[in-house]
Amino acid sequence: MSNDNVKERVKKVISEVLKMNIDEIGDDANFIFDLGADSAQSLELIAGFEEEFDIEMDEDKALEIQSVSDAADFISTYL
Secondary structure: OOHHHHHHHHHHHHHHHOOOOHHHOOOOOEOOOOOOOOHHHHHHHHHHHHHHHOOOOOHHHHHOOOEHHHHHHHHHOOO
């Protein structure tokens, strides 16, 4: 799966969890500072990514991810 495809699916999950228009989510958007995610939503994002990609991520490492591009790169290591 291409990184662009992973990134689009990451944005889809973010738009669902944070109730945002997918077009408002930039590739380098920071989950907290740019998109306004709180700690509970960060956990929801991880769960959403795991469900979307049918993977199980290391939660501690996943919580260190701060941006859309970082999430796509991290998730790609599981695919």
